[in-house]
Amino acid sequence: MDLLEARPRPHPDDLAAARGRAVGYLSLKRGFDAVVASSLLLLFGPLMAVIAMGIKLHSPGPTLYRQKRIGKDGQPFDMFKFRSMRDGSSSAPHREHVQRLMRENTRPQDLGSTTLKLRGDPRITGLGRILRALSLDELPQFLNVLRGEMSVVGPRPPLPYEYELYTDWAKQRQCVLPGITGLWQVTGRNQVSFEEMVRIDLAYIRRMNALLDLWIIVRTPLEMLRGKGGG
Numbered sequence: 001m002d003l004l005e006a007r008p009r010p011h012p013d014d015l016a017a018a019r020g021r022a023v024g025y026l027s028l029k030r031g032f033d034a035v036v037a038s039s040l041l042l043l044f045g046p047l048m049a050v051i052a053m054g055i056k057l058h059s060p061g062p063t064l065y066r067q068k069r070i071g072k073d074g075q076p077f078d079m080f081k082f083r084s085m086r087d088g089s090s091s092a093p094h095r096e097h098v099q100r101l102m103r104e105n106t107r108p109q110d111l112g113s114t115t116l117k118l119r120g121d122p123r124i125t126g127l128g129r130i131l132r133a134l135s136l137d138e139l140p141q142f143l144n145v146l147r148g149e150m151s152v153v154g155p156r157p158p159l160p161y162e163y164e165l166y167t168d169w170a171k172q173r174q175c176v177l178p179g180i181t182g183l184w185q186v187t188g189r190n191q192v193s194f195e196e197m198v199r200i201d202l203a204y205i206r207r208m209n210a211l212l213d214l215w216i217i218v219r220t221p222l223e224m225l226r227g228k229g230g231g
Contacts, residue, residue: 025209032152032210034146036145036152037143037145037146038146040139040142041143044139048140051139055083059087061086062083063083064080067079067159068160069159069160069178071150071157071177072174072177074163074174079149080140080143080144081141082140084129084137085123086123086125091161093118093121093123094118094121098159098162099161101116102162105195106193107192107193115191135224138180142180149178150178151178151179152181153179153213154177154182155173155176155178155179157178170194172202173201176205182204182216183203183216184197186216186222
């Protein structure tokens, strides 16, 4: 499925037209999201209980972490994650790292690496590294889907200090509900520059349909097993 061919930045009217064509699909997508989120919360409930117990035993602090994110149309919301860091850790190291990457539009090759993730982050617990590597820390986000704040498939919601650096072009990726997984996650996760991530997300928005969503959902477990980690 070739969605990532080089093409000029889309005009906002192009994205508006794409959303207009997908009105029926978007209506069905909300019902699909609710069914999938409910089913997976039931399916993974025992695993989530084990993870919660492990977090409690491994380090002091809450099991769930509420992280402020920016959702559809630039509206903030609390995104749920299993806590993977030591309680009370500062966001400053990640803020400085990610804002530098965004300002310089850095690629992994520019760092002599295969990923843009912050390496050797001392804030992350031992158990947290495992959860992040397999994206298991993101399972509670199905609660956000049930609340209507997220979709199963869509662009990842940015952090406020990422969003503050967005240009009007980049903000176009916020015209749909953010997702737990998406085209960026199964093609270039943490391995492409910020600008290329935006291009991938806008390519998804231009072409979004049920078959594309199913393709992304099928690909997601394979990427999780590869251990690319969350975002």
